[in-house]
Amino acid sequence: MPELPEVEITRYGLAQELAGSTASGAVVREARLRWPVPADLSARLQGQRLKRIERRGKYLLFRFETGTLIGHLGMSGSLRVVPAASPAGPHEHVDLVFGARAARLRDPRRFGALLWHAGADESHPLLADLGIEPLGDQFDGEWLFRATRGRRTPVKLFVMDSHVVVGVGNIYASESLFRAGIRPRRPAGRLTRAECTRLAQAIRDTLQDALAAGGSSLRDFIHSDGASGYFQQQHYVYDRAGQACRVCGQSIRTLRLGQRSTFWCAKCQR
DNA sequence: CCACGCTCCTGCGCGC
């Protein structure tokens, strides 16, 4: 599933190939994504130059001359540049066409989205209330310490709340908490300053490592048919229930938190 | 404001 590093690599790859190009339209084979793809998408894009592609959280922002195409890959989506004339396979729902090339959205589970925003800003309701960027300058231990004060929600759910911090999905939440040595059920507001410092750093490191892993396989990611696209990171705890902790050897435990599977080591995390 | 559970959807893995 695309987490923030995959989205960033997608953004970078698409921008390398398509920024500055002029769209000739869009082909919508299946409009039923999370929200309906606008019926007039092709007309809106036709003849417009794609100025640049930005990212906010896991949202991709295609900045065109008269507005922004907001994209989200949901949990099964990918966007890749293909020859516009190549036949579309299963679940390849939308093409953003730029002459002979197209950015093709494949999204089997259709949790993704493509929406039009008539502006060059972040005033769209989906963007306006997003939290801080975890790889930005503001995000550090002190910020996290202040943000968590008074919050009783389990720290894992807190860091996964995109209105607090964007881009920390279920996998990286467990991984970051392991790296920080903090148990996932700890009430967020009870973390010490030192723990917040460790956690903020762990989140940055986890995302940065994934980004680095993705950078080295960038070519594959952009051009492959998908299977090799997602980063095969070595997880410390995620999906390792019952297996030996890579640090201490104890059996990795699992629990449900907010209807999400959660993995942790009882010895390494306190 | 806060906490929490439901929801969308399809592919996969498991048990029989």
Add this chain to the structure above:
DNA sequence: TGCGCGCAGGAGCGTG
């Protein structure tokens, strides 16, 4: 081997 069931997950949204 084949079938059917349950689970997985990002994040908006409704409810208490």
